[in-house]
Amino acid sequence: MGIMTIALGALIMGVNYQESVLPLALHAFCIGAFIAGWFAINDLLDIEVDRINHPGRPLPSEDIAETAARKYGHRMMILSSLILVGIIIYDEKGIGAFAWVDSVIVWLVALIMMIAYELDGKPFNPCLKKRMLWGNLIIAGTVFITILFGAAAIGHATEPVLWMISAGAMVLIMAREVSMDIHDHEGDFDRTTLARVAGVEKARKAVWILAFSSFLLMTIPFALELLPTNMVVLMLPSFFCVLAVKPFLTKEKDAEVARLLRGAMIFGLMGLAGCGI
Template sequence: MTARETIRGLLELTRPVNVVAASLLTFIGAFVAGGVTGNAESVAAAVIATGLAVGAGNAINDYFDREIDRINRPERAIPRGAVSPRGALAFSVVLFAIAVVLALTLPWLAIAIAAVNLVALVAYTEFFKGLPGLGNALVAYLVGSTFLFGAAAVGEVGPAVVLFLLAAIATLTREIVKDVEDLEGDREEGLNTLPIAIGEGRALWVAAGLLVVGVLASPLPYLLGYFDLVYLVLVVPADVIMLAAAVRSFDDPTTGQSWLKYGMFLAALAFVLGRAALEAGGL
């Protein structure tokens, strides 16, 4: 492998789209808490720390999952030989170390959230991924907690709590659908994911039920006064996309989880514009 291919492989390990998405959610958490303008350095540290930690977590996940990926994802960096397992592990450690240094510049609550999340990222694949539902719930917490981390970086977590819950529910739904998609490789590796433990159909019904709860709760940020009416205008189509994704997942889990991702991005946009409209004086 050439140096260029190795660099490309290392970048792939981080899942750049996931890194950008998680960093954006941290920024949204700070924005919703109303602290972006007066806390630019803290927000920047939190956003960069989030991106590095997510990249590190994805890299170490691929390190532990390298045998499963030979079945489920043979095109990934380690199975195809672009990055060695030892190289992936060392890369992850470096990213984690930089993320820790940045997190230590933030308020104590943000440091506490970062500490919990770093431990969870490292422990996920080795200890929790194969436990029915528990690994999914841990990933859901990690995604939702990016809102809390961003808010804590500017000293105000209240408005971000509801966003944390909504994001966690949507993510938990998507993680269950992804487990259905990866059923063959997970069974081959001996993992006991939720679809393996209770069956594909029941797991998808659990995912759909969780999503319905999230959709029903989605008006809460508006009702609590955190967002302007523009939030509802945008979150309704996001809800429709995610509900359609849940239905689609029964026939095509790959497409279903992809649609869920799009719906979640639209919901995140609703958070930003809903808060911006409120601060600008409303519609």
């Protein structure tokens, strides 16, 4: 997903692949390694919770040893930082002074988000993933960040249309994260998720509000003609998935809701990429 959003950020801004293939590849591998490392660290820290909610995952089921996962996570984070250095060197030699600043800022923001999300006391105690909605916001924010990172590869990280699309994607992912918290609320014994604090019914209402808000945000670039109006047809599968969650929420089928919202995200990325092409 991270590499897809990197490509999306560049496609929307009209990337020239002949000129941009190397910086795009560097940015894609950089964020891919970062996310792989983050997920490995997250799975290690969540192993006790996953023994209840997701016992079939590699670490709780002991298909992968904890030491191997720890080494993998650390190595991926180191690899990501080394590729970032490569981005700086490439931009300095090929584009000009400080062309790499956007990329470094986005990477550092992602690192701060990861630390605040995962580690108690650095700087939050408890960490943000154990706090109501904050953890969902951080996970959703990673999509926002990776889209900007892709645009930063070609020097367009501040374009308004990009921020609108990133905001819509972030709200959609947040809806999915809340729906997953509803599904996992019995096993989330060490967290103050919305489902555990406000109850599953209020959490389901929040999922619908967030999902519908993402639908509205995604239509704004077309309404303002920042993207070709006729290309909105490419977004219809994503919009259908978003609107289809309502009956499943009513029937309390939270796993299906999460799958529909994931589908909405994938179809949305594909549709927006088509608009850029």
